[in-house]
Structures are given as C-alpha cells and as structure tokens.
Amino acid sequence: MSKIAKLDDIVSLCKRRGFIFQSSEIYGGLASCYDYGPLGVELKNNVKKAWWKSTVQMRDDVVGLDCSILMHPMVWKASGHADKFADLIAECKKCNTRTRVDHLKEKPLPSEAEGVTEQAAQHTEHIALDAAMAKARDLSNKVCPNCGTVGRFTEPMPFKLMFETQMGANVDDSMTMHLRPETAQGIFANFRNVLDTTRVKIPFGIAQIGKSFRNEVTTKAFIFRTREFEQAELEFFCEPGTDEQWFEHWKQARFDWYINLGLKKENLRFREHDIDELAHYAKGCVDVEYKFPFGSGDWQELEGIANRTDFDLRQHQRGIRTLNKWYESDGDLTNIELSNEAEEYLKGPLSYFDDQQKKRYIPYVIEPSAGIDRSALAFLVDGYDEEEVRGETRNLLRFSPALAPVKVAVFPLVKKEGMPDIAKNIYNDLKKHFNCFYDEKGAIGRRYRRQDEAGTPFCLTIDGQTLEDNTVTVRDRDSMDQIRVSTDQLTNDLRKKLDM
RNA sequence: GCGGGUGUAGCUCAGUGGUAGAGCGUCACGUUGCCAACGUGACUGUCGUGGGUUCAAAUCCCAUCACCCGCUCCA
Numbered sequence: 001m002s003k004i005a006k007l008d009d010i011v012s013l014c015k016r017r018g019f020i021f022q023s024s025e026i027y028g029g030l031a032s033c034y035d036y037g038p039l040g041v042e043l044k045n046n047v048k049k050a051w052w053k054s055t056v057q058m059r060d061d062v063v064g065l066d067c068s069i070l071m072h073p074m075v076w077k078a079s080g081h082a083d084k085f086a087d088l089i090a091e092c093k094k095c096n097t098r099t100r101v102d103h104l105k106e107k108p109l110p111s112e113a114e115g116v117t118e119q120a121a122q123h124t125e126h127i128a129l130d131a132a133m134a135k136a137r138d139l140s141n142k143v144c145p146n147c148g149t150v151g152r153f154t155e156p157m158p159f160k161l162m163f164e165t166q167m168g169a170n171v172d173d174s175m176t177m178h179l180r181p182e183t184a185q186g187i188f189a190n191f192r193n194v195l196d197t198t199r200v201k202i203p204f205g206i207a208q209i210g211k212s213f214r215n216e217v218t219t220k221a222f223i224f225r226t227r228e229f230e231q232a233e234l235e236f237f238c239e240p241g242t243d244e245q246w247f248e249h250w251k252q253a254r255f256d257w258y259i260n261l262g263l264k265k266e267n268l269r270f271r272e273h274d275i276d277e278l279a280h281y282a283k284g285c286v287d288v289e290y291k292f293p294f295g296s297g298d299w300q301e302l303e304g305i306a307n308r309t310d311f312d313l314r315q316h317q318r319g320i321r322t323l324n325k326w327y328e329s330d331g332d333l334t335n336i337e338l339s340n341e342a343e344e345y346l347k348g349p350l351s352y353f354d355d356q357q358k359k360r361y362i363p364y365v366i367e368p369s370a371g372i373d374r375s376a377l378a379f380l381v382d383g384y385d386e387e388e389v390r391g392e393t394r395n396l397l398r399f400s401p402a403l404a405p406v407k408v409a410v411f412p413l414v415k416k417e418g419m420p421d422i423a424k425n426i427y428n429d430l431k432k433h434f435n436c437f438y439d440e441k442g443a444i445g446r447r448y449r450r451q452d453e454a455g456t457p458f459c460l461t462i463d464g465q466t467l468e469d470n471t472v473t474v475r476d477r478d479s480m481d482q483i484r485v486s487t488d489q490l491t492n493d494l495r496k497k498l499d500m
Numbered sequence: 501g502c503g504g505g506u507g508u509a510g511c512u513c514a515g516u517g518g519u520a521g522a523g524c525g526u527c528a529c530g531u532u533g534c535c536a537a538c539g540u541g542a543c544u545g546u547c548g549u550g551g552g553u554u555c556a557a558a559u560c561c562c563a564u565c566a567c568c569c570g571c572u573c574c575a
C-alpha cells in the first residue's frame with residue numbers, strides 16, 4: 001500500500017533531490033514562482049513529451065503549433081479577455097471574508113418564499129467589467145455566505161487577471177501588450193494558416209504546449225496554482241452536430257492518458273460542470289480532477305475539457321472587422337466596441353469549406369486544456385511512496401518509465417578489478433538510447449536508494465560475474481528484484497522493459 | 501487581501517537574552533562482493549530580511565518577505 005503523501009513531504013523531496021526550487025530563493029523567494037531543477041526539468045519535459053506523443057504523434061488528425069506569448073492586442077479584445085477577464089471581489093466588513101460578487105446571493109424577500117430570486121451565478125470572467133461593476137454596486141441586499149450578515153460589504157475590488165507589459169524600447173512609442181492568459185487564442189488566430197498549409201481536413205486538431213500568465217487573486221499549494229504556468233492545449237475542430245461525440249471521445253482519451261502514465265484510478269475522476277457554471281459560449285465542460293493531498297485532501301482540477309462551440313472563431317472574425325477602430329483609437333482597446341458579426345459570417349475567413357458535402361460552416365471546437373505543472377505535481381504525489389525494508393524506510397517515486405527523469409543507472413559493484421571501465425562502456429553505450437546515470441562512489445545499497453528517490457526504474461550493476469560471463473544484474477525499482485541480463489542484450493531488454 | 505500557523509546547515513529539527521547545535525545528507529581517504537554498511541576526516545549558517553530595545557538578540561519589540569492551512573479561484 002502506498003503511503004498518502006503530504007504536500008510538505010513532496011516539497012521537501014523536490015528541494016532535496018533537485019526537482020523543484022522556489023524562484024529567486026536566494027533573495028527570499030518570489031511569490032508563486034518556481035524553478036525546475038535538474039531532475040524536475042526532465043520530469044516536466046517527459047510529461048510534455050508524453051502529452052505530445054499521445055495527442056500529436058500517435059494521431060493522424062492533430063498537428064502541432066508553437067505560438068508567441070505576445071500577440072496582437074486585438075486578439076484579447078476579440079477573445080473577450082481584455083474587457084472581461086476580471087473578477088470582482090467584495091469583503092464582508094463583519095467577518096473579513098472575501099467573496100466573489102457574482103457568488104453573493106440576495107436575501108430572499110418575504111413575498112418570494114421559494115427563493116426564486118437566486119439567479120444562476122454567471123461567471124464574471126464573461127461579463128463586461130463595466131456592467132458587472134454597475135450591477136455589483138448595490139450590495140445592500142446581499143448576504144455574506146460566511147457569517148450571514150446582510151449588506152455590509154466593501155466596495156467591489158476589480159482584479160485584472162492579465163499581465164501587462166510594454167512592447168517597444170522607445171518609451172513614448174511603446175504599446176501596452178498582454179502576456180497570454182491561455183495558449184488557445186494563438187491556435188484560433190492560426191486556424192487559417194494551418195488550414196492553408198497542411199492539407200488537414202475537418203475533423204482535425206491543433207495542439208500547443210506553452211507558458212501562460214494569469215494574475216490569480218490567490219495562488220495556492222506549491223506549483224498547483226501559480227501566476228506563470230504551462231499549458232498543454234488542444235483545439236479540436238469538428239463539424240457542428242458531431243461535437244458531442246468528439247467531446248466524449250476526448251473526455252475518454254484524456255482520462256486514459258493520466259491512467260496510462262500511472263495515476264491511480266481511485267485518485268482520478270471527472271466532474272461535470274453544472275449548467276450555471278458554464279461559460280455562456282460553452283455547451284459542455286468537464287474537469288479531470290485528481291485527489292491532491294492539500295488541506296482536507298480535496299479533488300482539484302488537472303484539466304478542463306470544454307465544448308467551446310464556434311464561439312472563438314466567430315469572435316475573431318468580428319475582431320478582424322474591428323481593426324480599423326483600433327487604429328483610429330490609437331490602440332486603446334478600452335475605447336472601442338467589437339464590431340458586429342457580418343451577415344455573411346459563415347463565409348468568413350475562419351470558416352471551413354467541406355469539399356465532400358459542398359458545405360461551408362464555422363467548425364465547433366472541443367478543447368482539452370491541461371496544466372503541465374499540475375500534472376507533474378500529480379505524478380510526483382501519486383508516485384511517492386515510503387516502505388519499510390529491513391527496519392529502514394525506503395523512499396521512492398514510482399514513476400511510469402516514460403516519465404522517469406533517469407531511465408537507467410549504471411554501477412560497478414566495487415571500484416576495482418576493471419569493473420568501473422566495463423560499467424562506463426555500458427553507460428556510454430546506453431546513454432545513446434536512454435537518459436542514463438553513472439555512479440561508482442560509495443556503497444551499492446546507498447546508490448540504489450538514491451535512484452529510488454529519483455524514480456529511476458532500473459539500476460544495472462557490474463559485478464564479479466560480469467567479468468566471467470558478460471552478464472549484469474538489472475535491479476527493478478519497485479520490487480527490488482534482480483535478474484541477470486547478458487550485456488549484448490541489454491539495450492533490447494531495457495527498451496522492452498521501458499516501453500521505448 | 502483577511503484569519504490561523506511556520507521560517508535556525510542541502511533536508512528534518514533542537515536551541516526562550518550570554519561562544520550557533522544534532523541527526524540525516526554531501527565530499528575526501530581507507531575498506532568493500534547487492535539494498536540508505538563501517539572507520540577516519542572535511543565542508544556546510546545573511547538563525548527569512550530590515551530596523552529597534554539591550555553591555556549583549558536566533559531568543560524581546562516593530563515592519564517586511566516567503567511558505568502552509570482556510571476563505572476565494574482555476575489549467
């Protein structure tokens with residue numbers, strides 16, 4: 001049975017072994033920012049590789065993309081982020097609890113005993129900031145969900161969730177830009193380019209992995225919610241009417257991905273979004289949740305899979321039509337309205353012509369959007385184990401071979417009789433195929449245990465018998481069992497064991 | 501941002517006003533014959549940071565930063 005890991009144990013192990021450090025630690029740290037160390041970068045790269053392999057490489061209907069983080073300001077106008085990507089929060093003066101304004105409920109009036117005044121809470125992310133502010137101004141009848149006090153709130157505080165920066169070294173001539181809050185918009189912006197250059201046909205997807213930035217109101221739990229984070233997103237374009245079946249397809253595919261990489265089934269589940277939780281453009285949304293060991297051991301989201309309909313492509317067609325207003329307003333996004341949709345919007349540049357059906361339409365989009373850092377954390381937490389071996393505690397990370405930072409460690413049993421030379425030769429040969437690690441220092445048991453804690457699946461030991469019959473021992477991380485393998489079969493044998 | 505907790509060596513922690521410590525880890529040398537072995541030795545500290553009180557501060561006071569838990573939010 002594996003031990004339930006506490007987050008603190010994981011944080012400590014990550015530091016001790018060089019998986020994850022706090023950013024700018026020598027200066028006292030920078031809130032919410034973390035650095036991946038030598039083992040961590042391997043793990044994270046492996047998570048990305050595994051995602052890319054299953055999402056792009058193994059499929060005939062998905063191509064990749066890598067967009068810039070900075071994009072034309074109008075992208076964020078069209079996507080809605082520039083106006084709407086903000087939360088309004090008010091604080092109860094009595095109990096000092098902060099609550100999102102849109103989550104506050106009215107005190108039921110006596111005449112409406114059924115409580116029907118409770119409106120479905122609409123996510124502020126998708127309400128224009130001005131409108132939300134106006135609507136939120138009157139909190140006199142709202143109830144604090146914490147202490148039940150009515151109408152004693154501070155002025156709603158808006159939070160800008162997008163990072164701003166300046167482009168252009170000339171201060172007078174520089175333009176305010178945003179760091180992307182999601183990678184998805186770069187994909188929509190390149191939809192036409194990909195269509196025109198790759199001979200893809202609907203249904204097909206465009207995949208991208210990259211950094212995004214959000215000024216979260218609060219950060220949380222180590223690398224779980226940070227303001228700078230890495231996403232793996234797929235926009236899968238399909239014909240309207242087939243969207244629900246593709247939604248189901250990706251739900252299953254994405255769930256299986258986590259399981260296949262070793263997450264325990266009992267720690268993973270779907271959570272369907274309620275109707276009133278859905279963004280107004282989304283037809284359906286489900287989260288893949290992992291049972292993280294923070295606090296009370298709550299389920300937390302690893303990935304969201306949404307049916308975004310044709311909303312984004314249609315918005316960008318409106319965005320393109322707004323470009324002149326943007327020039328005229330001297331690049332001030334706040335002063336312009338997004339143009340209305342063209343009457344012929346179905347024939348716009350972001351539409352698709354289906355040659356078989358002789359039909360033009362704007363495709364629907366299924367979007368599985370995964371957090372790479374949180375996935376990495378889930379794999380760390382899920383793989384962490386402590387067990388008693390001869391009265392000693394053995395710490396290990398039971399990584400799937402695909403994720404293990406080091407695949408094979410090579411040791412001479414002792415530093416004599418030519419064992420190090422043989423071991424080095426084997427190491428030099430194997431490292432062409434796998435990420436390997438060589439170590440000839442200290443006791444063999446210690447070397448094994450160190451690799452256990454790094455999650456290395458296999459350790460090879462060159463011993464006295466190697467000198468006689470050219471076999472080495474292959475020691476399995478999880479069982480600690482050893483078998484002898486002939487050196488000329490090592491590569492093949494390990495390939496099989498590692499599934500590489 | 502609010503409330504609660506924490507911050508001393510790479511890690512875990514002891515140290516409540518008087519010379520900064522332990523265990524583990526790391527490194528070196530010797531030894532080695534398969535699971536954190538043993539011996540000897542070595543390195544490691546802005547006591548989170550800044551200020552104050554004091555003859556004297558890791559210790560008391562103030563401020564600040566960071567982390568954890570809760571509220572909240574999300575990939």
